[in-house]
């Protein structure tokens with residue numbers, strides 16, 4: 001029997017948007033996610049030491065980005081739980097209606113439940129039916145509030161819900177939103193006046209190292225392949241490095257599935273801010289992460305020159321900026 005190595009060619013994109021359930025079977029649902037003694041110690045160290053030192057050292061790290069930011073950090077450290085806490089300091093989660101867009105498996109939901117929101121609604125464009133059932137059932141042991149999870153594109157969320165959410169949250173979603181302007185506009189309209197949208201996107205953004213969540217997995221010098229190779233050559237590279245089954249690819253962080261679906265916004269960091277401002281949002285806080293591996297690889301003159309030649313409007317900062325962690329406010333009405 002031949003092993004189907006090339007599922008990436010055999011499956012159709014539509015299958016992922018309908019029938020194929022990509023629920024994770026290898027990461028179990030954990031009601032205490034983010035709250036192990038190790039996580040707590042790491043967050044304390046990050047809050048009281050690491051982030052403070054970096055805020056000082058890297059305050060003006062990016063010199064050529066055309067927008068203001070609070071400070072920059074080297075990638076990793078500011079955990080999801082710490083980011084939710086950061087949001088909570090600016091907008092109370094308790095008794096809020098929270099919409100988590102691009103919720104994925106939903107395994108991060110226990111972190112939100114600890115803040116006692118009034119209700120959680122979560123959606124994802126892909127099919128995570130099995131995980132959603134587990135999350136809805138198991139979350140009751142933490143707090144019994146309504147949790148609605150369903151498969152839907154953000155832009156297709158119910159117009160009856162417009163203006164009804166106090167908080168919208170998304171983690172690692174906007175770098176995958178193919179029509180970012182429509183997505184941002186929909187989010188703005190779903191929020192209530194004075195509502196806040198928390199988002200972290202990137203990790204990595206498209207134009208940095210591994211921006212396709214795939215390149216560089218074989219050799220870190222190849223981390224800009226998605227920007228440097230011609231389409232055909234790039235596809236050969238993907239096929240040569242893809243895991244044999246899409247289940248195995250899920251363990252690799254779903255990178256190959258995202259490449260197969262071409263689920264990327266392909267924007268640089270400035271373009272996100274232009275979109276948010278255009279649809280009416282005010283930026284309250286913005287923290288950037290830079291990619292230390294990109295910094296290292298960009299020292300290679302050959303790679304750097306090819307990147308700049310292919311993107312003459314960009315600066316090196318565009319290739320180093322890995323993540324935005326942002327709080328946006330809606331001050332107006334619909």
Ligand SMILES: C[S@@+](CC[C@H](N)C(=O)[O-])C[C@H]1O[C@@H](n2cnc3c(N)ncnc32)[C@H](O)[C@@H]1O
Pocket residue numbers: 101102103104105108123124125126152153154155170171172173176177178183263
């Ligand atoms: C990298 S995953 C992150 C999942 C989850 N937020 C997490 O942190 O584990 C990105 C998710 O965004 C979803 N997504 C991308 N575009 C979307 C859209 N337009 N509407 C809803 N979900 C979307 C993808 O299907 C995917 O599950």
